[in-house]
Amino acid sequence: MSVMTLAQALNGALDLALARDPAVVLLGEDIGRSGGVFRITDRLREKHGADRVFDTPVAESGIIGAALGMAIAGLKPVAEIQFLGFSYPAYDQIINHVARIRNRSAHRFTAPMVVRIPFGGGIGAAEHHSESTEAIYAHIPGVKVVIPSTPSDAKGLLLAAIDDPDPVLVLEPIRLYRAVKEEVDEGHYVVPIGPIRVERDGVDLTLISWGAMMKETRAAASLLEESGVSVEVIDVRTLSPLDRSGIVASVEKTGRAVIVHEAPLTGGFGGEIAGVLAEECLYSLKAPVRRVTGWDTVFPLKRSEGHYLPSTDRIVTTARQTLED
Amino acid sequence: MSVMTLAQALNGALDLALARDPAVVLLGEDIGRSGGVFRITDRLREKHGADRVFDTPVAESGIIGAALGMAIAGLKPVAEIQFLGFSYPAYDQIINHVARIRNRSAHRFTAPMVVRIPFGGGIGAAEHHSESTEAIYAHIPGVKVVIPSTPSDAKGLLLAAIDDPDPVLVLEPIRLYRAVKEEVDEGHYVVPIGPIRVERDGVDLTLISWGAMMKETRAAASLLEESGVSVEVIDVRTLSPLDRSGIVASVEKTGRAVIVHEAPLTGGFGGEIAGVLAEECLYSLKAPVRRVTGWDTVFPLKRSEGHYLPSTDRIVTTARQTLED
Amino acid sequence: MFSLVNPDGTVRDRLPVTLDEMKRLYADMVEARVYDHKSMVLQRQGRIATYAPFEGQEAAQIGAAAALRPGDWVAATYRDAALMWKAGYPWELMVLSRIGDERGGSPPEGVNVLPPSLTVGGHMIHAVGLAWAEKLKGGDRIALTSFGDGATSEGDFHEAMNFAAVYELPVVFLCQNNQFAISYPRSEQTKAASIAGKAESYGMAGVQVDGNDVAAMLTATTEAVGSAREGKPTLIEALTFRMGPHTSSDDPARYRDDEETESWRLKDPILRIRLLLEKAGGWTEEWQSEVESVAVGEIEASVARAEAVPQPTREELFSRMFARPTPPLLEQLRRSQK
């Protein structure tokens, strides 16, 4: 065990994967010589060789499509897209090919590959560098989508993704890369893809979130606890396949739910979860489900980030309303 | 007035738009000489000229990006993407540029453009030709998404889209192009973008759907009415901006809701609507909200379509369960 | 343009292909055409869904595939049934796909031919990735990807060509320029003098070949495969023509006149080899009818086997998504069964 940031945990996972399985290769823009714009692949090219870690031309569709070909031929490519806002040129490859080759070929050809993508805002970045469009990926049948919010989950989910016989998207919360530290096992271990993580047990209210928003969600939970509210906190971790029963079990217990995400409200993945609660928890719900999310706007530039991003305060206020209903 | 199919109504709307506004131009693959694979632009090139109706190279990103440039420069382009399954190469242009140019330039540059896309399955088509991925478009801040299910709505919504100062996606249900006929006003008129259409009034249950699934939804409503159930049927028509209050008003009245769509369940737009009901209608809901949708699978080939597509029967059965709760 | 056999069956200088090989290629083209015509009939009879005929392109497809070794990868299109078959993909499975059954997408082990891509352009980069993997694994397999003139306008063509050249990958890019992308003519698709010429902007070799000359296609592709094995990708532009409609639901009368089509009939890829074989004394009435009956027998049997495949179960729809169905899929399967 040693204390690591989320970024270090990811780097460690990739290092380990490259060392233990010769089929693992990395490709992406600036991931080699410069170690990635967020240094997640730092030193991996020096360590494992230029024939394992590839810098690529600036072509996202090419990166994902080439990774798919590699995967079909038996490698385990881990591709990086530099920011989620630049993943869209590859959306066609992901939804039409990566997600479908197994079905198209009735299991004859498969895509054991991983796509790592930094995402989310809150760092005053330029346009396109703060996107949270996880919902458009979680809606694709045939790909799995995981979003770690702690260093140990980051390493375990990434290693599970690399072991998975099917394609997995790993969305990495930029804002948390270096914001959180914790003890992480240096060896190889996996965090299963699917199950939610109940980060904190409670009986009065369930706060449901994922990615960078876990930070504000945790803070809100602590504030609520201080005022005597028993809060259950769920880190969804895997958006697809969704752990419906895990979420339902918690809300059946608490009877109250607030969902928190950074993406715009309409069509965001919070709608899916609220929908699940409307289907499964009607009789146990003591108050309306509420969503604390970004607004239906473009993610703004630095000066307006505060107007857009869900704050701890907004979460607490919404939770209190929900407790009063 | 004269009786038209949905396809004829769309063709009439485009004909009218080209005639009344010189700024309107059409571009897309095979829309000129051959009049489009579904003949929606039939004869428009002969009638309005090769400098108004353009056949393009096979390049979806190019089509949408060029249309955006045209729109910024003051034209009103109406672009066609041949099938929704082929729209993804243009997803980047739509989410990163078409939807953002107004915000990016603080109103200085705008995108008064329309993108028409045939979508949906049920005709035993080949792979990629049966997609219903409306949810990934309805989640994009900055574009509006409409889905007509009747000839008069098709014409009115398309004309409204062309008049709209902002970008509008018009998703056209392939299965209904020639399946429904009705009296349509030959003149120019618009159906406002936004409001739902209550197609049938009822008090016991609300059926909510859009696009081709309106066919099965209508059929289910009739069967239920025959057995004495008073069903309210909502054609959502506009997914974005969503008419939350219109939907909520209906469900507050009936206390029961079943949402029907062809897209896969998880992350489908039905989740958003069920989520809205969980937020707004908890106290009036007499039964859990239910979704009758496609499964979380790739849309299958002809032989398995019946295993995937929501049937009138599935809608009726689900409605009855909801009435019994 | 590189060509060896003229439309009248005469040969430009000497032929690097043996008479027996030519007879084999001829027989294969005949069988392919039987499949093509049969498929159009099946479609009209409603026994298969939309079909994209390749009549006129038999030489481009059979000649190119004949240059491959077992184990080489192929990523082709909806119009490449002849190419895929010659590379080992059974007719039967292609019919099954057209019947609307995903199991048609699963060729036998050892046949490294991907089920055809129906998105224009999306699959070329897969060949690049396949070749990249083979290069890293140190094998000598290559990947051939086939696509049309229209596909060269997609951004994916550009990215695939560039990656192949940048990483010096064993890929052969085969563009069957059949002069149309549905209704859009090659002359408008690009203002480039030739599609083969596009190779240069990737630092890649490009060659224009008479796509209706099976000997030229075999020879040019064999050369390209050879350089591919040395890490030098090539773009082959096969000049050919789609004699039929784009698909069974297309009406060519809307965008091209019969004269153009008829002018290409004289350049028919099968006819010219028959004339060549006649001149070379390698052709007899008996042999022709034998070739035809073998072909008809093969195709009829393949169609019969495909149509005998039982309907897919609902379970398969769910089980095909992942190695192991996810909990949501299992739950949905349960719901679907009540």
Added chain:
Amino acid sequence: MFSLVNPDGTVRDRLPVTLDEMKRLYADMVEARVYDHKSMVLQRQGRIATYAPFEGQEAAQIGAAAALRPGDWVAATYRDAALMWKAGYPWELMVLSRIGDERGGSPPEGVNVLPPSLTVGGHMIHAVGLAWAEKLKGGDRIALTSFGDGATSEGDFHEAMNFAAVYELPVVFLCQNNQFAISYPRSEQTKAASIAGKAESYGMAGVQVDGNDVAAMLTATTEAVGSAREGKPTLIEALTFRMGPHTSSDDPARYRDDEETESWRLKDPILRIRLLLEKAGGWTEEWQSEVESVAVGEIEASVARAEAVPQPTREELFSRMFARPTPPLLEQLRRSQK
């Protein structure tokens, strides 16, 4: 490679640019560099967000923009502040954008310069659409789009180039080949001998220009703009070098050695014109310091004005999305206010 002024300020044959013009271009480059250096300082001081410096590329940008007429369209990148400014986009608004305020994206009426695109490659096709509209409207405006060497690998480059050529549109494609895409060198980005050469595969004219020679850039771009007005697009490859980091958060030491950078210092675009002007007797100490103080004054004033712009309101976040805010936006705005 087309060039007119050597690094030492000597001129190859005669200069098609007047001495006064050269002095104007020189002064503009000096002002641009002042802006560039000032921006790096502002970034370190935390007064603006990430900044992408263009030092070394002043000639490519000022020379190209000098060839444009008022009303011509420009679609450029995050690194093209000098080009955009010369085309009429106020420094002040570019600073405002970097401060993190969308209102910086709104140039004055009549200035047809789009706010810069931060997606690599996505904006070239917008220039194509802009030019297409102008052609249809029958005006004689052209569109110039600027992008880097890395952007030429994106599929969007391919589609934009093809559309421009196919429809014979008044577009100028300006590639500032500054040798790197972040850490990825031009030599790996494409195996093509030159980027200019890629024009041929679209049936377009391509020219390679010394991007550090403002006279050559002005001359070549003026010619390209001329043919554009006749419906003939051109691809200009400006050979230049990014002297600074990719952005303020990049560390070039990881991927390139100082020698390479230093070798380009000798080819500095400003230095060579100063030497030229000295030789031509068009340069004096006084004039230089006057030019510099004007530049500093302009930039300082622009920064001051930008920083004086009041914070954006929450309402603006919602009102910027559509011509009229939609009901969901209005409701969300209400919620955001409690």
